[in-house]
Amino acid sequence: MRGSASDQKVINAAMAVLAAAPGLPSRADLAQELSDGVAAQRRGYYLPDEDERLRAGFHRYLAVRVSLWDAVQNLLPIVDRRARAKKLDFYRAYGIALCASAMLWRTGHALLDMAQGRDVVWKKLDEAEPRYGIERKTFTYMYAGLTSPKIMAKYRKSWRYYRRHTAQINAALSGDPFEGIVPLLQNEAGLAPPTIRESIYERLHFRGFSYRRRHISAARKTLFAVFEASGARIAELKQPFIKPSGSPKRVNDAVRAKVLDFCRPGDVFITRHDDALSNVFLPGFWPHGALFLGNAVQRAALGLPDIETARHHHGERIVFIESKKDGVLFRPIEDTLELDAFIIMRPNLSDNDLRAALSRAMSHVGKLYDFAFDFSSADRLACTELIYRSYHMAGDIRFKPEDIAGRTCLSAEALMNQAIGSGNFDVVAAYGINGDMWEDGSAAHAALAGSFSSEF
Numbered sequence: 001m002r003g004s005a006s007d008q009k010v011i012n013a014a015m016a017v018l019a020a021a022p023g024l025p026s027r028a029d030l031a032q033e034l035s036d037g038v039a040a041q042r043r044g045y046y047l048p049d050e051d052e053r054l055r056a057g058f059h060r061y062l063a064v065r066v067s068l069w070d071a072v073q074n075l076l077p078i079v080d081r082r083a084r085a086k087k088l089d090f091y092r093a094y095g096i097a098l099c100a101s102a103m104l105w106r107t108g109h110a111l112l113d114m115a116q117g118r119d120v121v122w123k124k125l126d127e128a129e130p131r132y133g134i135e136r137k138t139f140t141y142m143y144a145g146l147t148s149p150k151i152m153a154k155y156r157k158s159w160r161y162y163r164r165h166t167a168q169i170n171a172a173l174s175g176d177p178f179e180g181i182v183p184l185l186q187n188e189a190g191l192a193p194p195t196i197r198e199s200i201y202e203r204l205h206f207r208g209f210s211y212r213r214r215h216i217s218a219a220r221k222t223l224f225a226v227f228e229a230s231g232a233r234i235a236e237l238k239q240p241f242i243k244p245s246g247s248p249k250r251v252n253d254a255v256r257a258k259v260l261d262f263c264r265p266g267d268v269f270i271t272r273h274d275d276a277l278s279n280v281f282l283p284g285f286w287p288h289g290a291l292f293l294g295n296a297v298q299r300a301a302l303g304l305p306d307i308e309t310a311r312h313h314h315g316e317r318i319v320f321i322e323s324k325k326d327g328v329l330f331r332p333i334e335d336t337l338e339l340d341a342f343i344i345m346r347p348n349l350s351d352n353d354l355r356a357a358l359s360r361a362m363s364h365v366g367k368l369y370d371f372a373f374d375f376s377s378a379d380r381l382a383c384t385e386l387i388y389r390s391y392h393m394a395g396d397i398r399f400k401p402e403d404i405a406g407r408t409c410l411s412a413e414a415l416m417n418q419a420i421g422s423g424n425f426d427v428v429a430a431y432g433i434n435g436d437m438w439e440d441g442s443a444a445h446a447a448l449a450g451s452f453s454s455e456f
Contacts, residue, residue, distance in 0.1 A: 023371025341432025
């Protein structure tokens with residue numbers, strides 16, 4: 001599988017699906033939310049703690065859905081009819097994409113079941129939630145796609161194709177790193193999609209409710225289709241259109257060149273996308289984090305381990321370590337800084353403490369992404385958890401995770417507040433806060449403080 005960009009896309013998609021599987025809430029996971037919904041429907045409103053649980057579960061589903069949608073998108077060129085001459089590639093990509101679509105379909109219907117006959121639940125899920133970037137009527141758009149008879153027919157078609165070619169698809173997914181997909185796909189295959197009668201009932205229920213809530217903004221639309229045998233469709237996703245499609249990211253090659261000249265190993269980047277596509281449904285203006293490792297010369301000078309595993313794909317262009325949907329990986333600057341704005345924090349540490357912290361960070365390479373954002377376990381890491389586990393207890397640095405809707409975690413903005421407020425990190429540069437402008441020192445500190453609910 002090594003060598004081609006196409007092969008790497010398939011590997012990345014498989015890793016994203018494997019990481020997403022435990023992050024998607026099942027019917028069993030939603031038992032408490034279902035009980036809350038019954039009680040809310042009876043009284044006519046949600047209590048604050050019930051509200052938080054419901055929104056946290058919905059947010060988690062939406063966050064994972066974005067990653068799975070992106071994985072399927074990357075596989076579509078391989079699954080296109082013109083690519084069928086390469087049967088191994090086709091079957092492998094088809095199996096991964098179908099697994100992703102089925103996971104979304106199953107979990108989406110678990111949420112629909114919770115709202116069936118409960119207008120209070122539906123209205124609550126349709127509320128905007130600025131903390132997570134959830135727009136108004138998101139649930140309605142999702143419901144519309146999941147109850148579409150046309151899409152339901154395509155979903156059944158995709159499974160018919162799978163059942164005719166199960167042996168070939170399973171054989172294509174044998175061996176590392178794909179073998180974990182097969183049991184997931186087999187599990188989804190054992191869960192029958194809704195019958196035609198059930199689909200008609202769901203659609204009628206949707207129409208009855210939407211008739212009472214008909215006014216839908218044309219600017220907010222759902223992109224929904226189910227991956228079918230031709231490979232021309234993808235799983236549903238609400239995409240926020242913040243800027244024109246195809247607009248370039250504001251961080252360009254000149255800015256990246258300045259970063260390479262300016263940064264030191266150990267610098268922490270907190271980043272954002274204007275359109276929030278890759279970080280959608282994460283809380284705050286600043287949702288994501290990454291660690292700058294420096295180039296080969298800088299790493300050697302600090303005494304960091306060599307990065308043998310990364311050379312095949314990127315050579316000496318590796319300068320970051322970052323946890324994204326495809327896991328914790330060493331990354332070139334073009335990968336990490338394909339975005340619109342960032343700030344740079346520099347730790348106040350001795351070389352010995354910095355070396356130990358970055359060595360810890362590097363030891364996590366290869367782990368899957370944690371879509372549950374649960375810092376209580378370390379087998380999967382979210383972006384800020386990588387920074388937290390690398391720097392906590394290095395020198396005087398201490399971080400305190402927070403309890404959010406029953407999960408122990410640390411958002412990027414909370415991490416910044418603690419890091420800068422303690423005096424253990426300095427804001428050394430910022431880009432993109434005040435237009436396409438690079439700022440450093442006190443100007444960067446002031447710009448950052450005014451960009452979110454800062455506490456430093």
